[in-house]
Amino acid sequence: MGSSYRRRRFIVALTALVALFVVIFQTPDLWQQKVEPVSSQPATGAAVDTLATLAVKGRAPTTGYTRTQFGDGWAIENGCDTRNIILRRDMVNVALNEKCQVVTGLLHDPYTGKDIQFQRGSTSDAVQIDHVVALGDTWQTGAQQLTSQLRKQLANDPLELLAVDGPANQQKSDGDAATWLPPNKAFRCQYVARQIAIKKKYNLWVTVAEKNAMLQVLSSCPGQQLPG
Numbered sequence: 001m002g003s004s005y006r007r008r009r010f011i012v013a014l015t016a017l018v019a020l021f022v023v024i025f026q027t028p029d030l031w032q033q034k035v036e037p038v039s040s041q042p043a044t045g046a047a048v049d050t051l052a053t054l055a056v057k058g059r060a061p062t063t064g065y066t067r068t069q070f071g072d073g074w075a076i077e078n079g080c081d082t083r084n085i086i087l088r089r090d091m092v093n094v095a096l097n098e099k100c101q102v103v104t105g106l107l108h109d110p111y112t113g114k115d116i117q118f119q120r121g122s123t124s125d126a127v128q129i130d131h132v133v134a135l136g137d138t139w140q141t142g143a144q145q146l147t148s149q150l151r152k153q154l155a156n157d158p159l160e161l162l163a164v165d166g167p168a169n170q171q172k173s174d175g176d177a178a179t180w181l182p183p184n185k186a187f188r189c190q191y192v193a194r195q196i197a198i199k200k201k202y203n204l205w206v207t208v209a210e211k212n213a214m215l216q217v218l219s220s221c222p223g224q225q226l227p228g
Contacts, residue, residue, distance in 0.1 A: 047189075054205055054211075084102050111130075111162075128165075128169045146202065177210050196226065
């Protein structure tokens, strides 16, 4: 009876070991993180070359994150706040008031591809200023290690800011390239390239899923450059 019991235990252990090897073979990502090739079309250009230089890590916790970690609202430069500077840069047919505020303008929205008429007050929320790399995402990928001055610079950097459709900006929230991309597919390569440029400038890292998503986008636009 002792021999029979040991035999049964051996069979059970062997069966479990075989099942374990099957799981490892079929789902290797459970055991190690790596960036997998995502397209048969190779991604080329300055954007993908720069992406290759970014560190790949997991997300840091959101502990301690608040908007005020990036400064108390928009910075003021020569009497104009950053929001109105970006609105003036990104819209056409712009009219200003004596306070350096954009009163009216037309936005050719890069995120949705639609035209949006802007009028200060009545339709202000229709056009919002997006942090291309969401501030919550920057906090989890290295910004909490920056000085407060650098974080304020990041939050007001024209490279990091775009005037965009308000609802699209709200939908994006703190998403990265793995969880949100502009509905306007024609803009996705420029969008990802801008994210890469920002992360490079401020020494931020990318996650495995984020890098894979970026490579997938860039594979559709060989030779993609970084924004100026």
